[in-house]
Amino acid sequence: MVRAIILSIVFISIPAFSAVYQCTIDGVATFSQLPCGEDTKEIIIPETNVAQGIPKQSKAVAGEVDSYITMQKIDRDIALLQREIKQLQDTLAAQKTKISYMTQDTANRMGASSIADAIAQRTAQVERRIKPQIEQYQQQIETLNTMKTQLSQ
Structure with a gap:
C-alpha cells in the first residue's frame, strides 16, 4: 500500500x-x-520548452525595450545638440557685443567708411562662421525627431 x-x-x-x-x-x-x-x-x-527559444511575446517585448532604449538615446542626443546650439548662440551674441564696441581707429584699419560699416562687416563674418554650424545641428535634431516618430509608430 x-x-x-x-x-x-x-x-x-x-x-x-x-x-x-x-x-x-x-x-x-x-x-x-x-x-x-x-x-x-x-x-x-x-x-515551457526552453529549447523552442524565446516566445513571440518575449520577442515583441524585447523589441519594445530596444525601441525605448533607442528613443532614450535619441533624446540624449537631441539634448546634447540643443546645448551645442545654445553655446553657439551665446558665443555669437558675445562676439556681436564685442564688435559693437569697435573704435573709429579699428574701422579705419579695416578700410571701412564708418564704424557702422565695420561693425556690419565683422558681424557678417562671425555669422557666416557660426550660423551654418547652428543650422547643421538643427537639421540633425530634425532627423533625430523623425527617427523618434518612426520608432513610436
Whole structure:
C-alpha cells in the first residue's frame, strides 16, 4: 500500500503539464495545487520548452525595450545638440557685443567708411562662421525627431 502511494505521488509530481485549481472561498478566488472546494475549476498550464527559444511575446517585448532604449538615446542626443546650439548662440551674441564696441581707429584699419560699416562687416563674418554650424545641428535634431516618430509608430 505504501508503495502504491509513493508511486502515485511520483507520477503526479512529474506531469507533462502543470495544473492549478481555482475555487471561490468566502467570495475570494483562491488558487491551489490541489482541489480546494466544491466549485473547483482546473486550470492547465502547459510546460515551457526552453529549447523552442524565446516566445513571440518575449520577442515583441524585447523589441519594445530596444525601441525605448533607442528613443532614450535619441533624446540624449537631441539634448546634447540643443546645448551645442545654445553655446553657439551665446558665443555669437558675445562676439556681436564685442564688435559693437569697435573704435573709429579699428574701422579705419579695416578700410571701412564708418564704424557702422565695420561693425556690419565683422558681424557678417562671425555669422557666416557660426550660423551654418547652428543650422547643421538643427537639421540633425530634425532627423533625430523623425527617427523618434518612426520608432513610436
